[in-house]
Amino acid sequence: MKLNGFAGNMCRRSADYFTRYRAEITQNNFIILRKASIIYLLLLTFYAVLSTFMFRSTTLFICYAVFWVLTVAFVIVARNCYIKHRKSCRAMQTLCMLFIVLVMAFIIVISVFPYPANPSIFFPIMYLVMTVLFVFPMWKTNLLLSAIEAVFVVLVLLFKTPDGYAYDIFASVTAWLIGFAFTYLVLDLRLRENDVRRELERISLIDEITGLSNRRDFNQYIAQTYAECRRKKQPIALFMMDIDHFKAYNDDYGHLAGDACLSLLGQALHDAFAENEIYVSRYGGEEFTLVLVGRQVRQTEQVVKEIMDCVRQCAIERKGSATGYLTISIGVAQEACPQKESYINLIQQADTALYDAKENGRNRAAYYHEEMGLKKKTASSVVGLQE
Secondary structure: OHHHHHHHHHHHHHHHHHHHOHHHHHHHHHHHHHHHHHHHHHHHHHHHHHHHHHOOOHHHHHHHHHHHHHHHHHHHHHHHHHHHOOOOHHHHHHHHHHHHHHHHHHHHHHHHOOOOOOOOOHHHHHHHHHHHHOOOOHHHHHHHHHHHHHHHHHHHHHHOOHHHHHHHHHHHHHHHHHHHHHHHHHHHHHHHHHHHHHHHHHHHOEOOOOOOEOHHHHHHHHHHHHHHHHHHOOOEEEEEEEEOOHHHHHHHHOHHHHHHHHHHHHHHHHHHHHHHOOEEEEEEOOEEEEEEEHHHHHHHHHHHHHHHHHHHHHOOEOOOOOOOEOOEEEEEEEEOOOOOOOOHHHHHHHHHHHHHHHHOOOOEEEEOOHHHHOOOOOHHHEEEOOO
């Protein structure tokens, strides 16, 4: 049971890693492929020249020459393929696998045919290098290299002398077994790094005081969401909320009380809207944001009421307030079918509506309309939500 649970957890983490960072993995694999191809080509050239003078073997020279041509052709094809399919993870994985096959085919040829009585010293080394060279799912790496190992063993048994294949089979099978351990350990290390990375990303996107998403997360979310709404022609609504007279509250009650106030209000907003998957964040200071998308936009007025109810239920005492408690002002901006290239205009509209709500008595909501861009003090736009 424990083994099955461990394997299942490993598979889930691996799937998450290769899905979440698909574009980054594709780019990294291309960088590795480009560098490895150049290094391999240089080594082929060097050893082709060296072997010509040292071993004076025509067969060996022909092997080097053929694979040098194949490698040059591969580099050209790989470059053109990357230009056309640079975002395709599958295309890049295919190129990387072809490179592994090309390199290992060369190693097999020079290990088996020119000197059938000599042991193959390069195959085990290159086999282990290939297990960790590229970023692949573990099963793909082991399946490909196991097939290469099987081909090598068959050719060794067919063409090498008994003394030669005894060493080769022992060394290659040992490398095959160690290769499984290598691929597991490297993948586990990458997954652990991914876990740490995800946790750091999560922390960096959460506001410490309120527990809500922070400004950085909001910027990413609104950019992606606005672009998606624009593409799908869905409506979007943005709420800008600001605690009334919060600076004075900090001065009267102290900054620790101010932080406690933000924390309480943030938790209340989260509890009210998280269940309905409505995005809420702390925009900065005493400002909060809320975003409605698609059909949620129909609930705009209801959401305004729920926000006011949240603040009212928190019952945060505020001396000098007309209600005796802390209140909040809200600015709402909507786009039925987003047309702008950027979400910035939507934020400016919501901010203008918020300014309008504050100018007209606070503790209320204002809905943006075009006239506000010319004259911010527009009482007719304000919806009073007094107790």
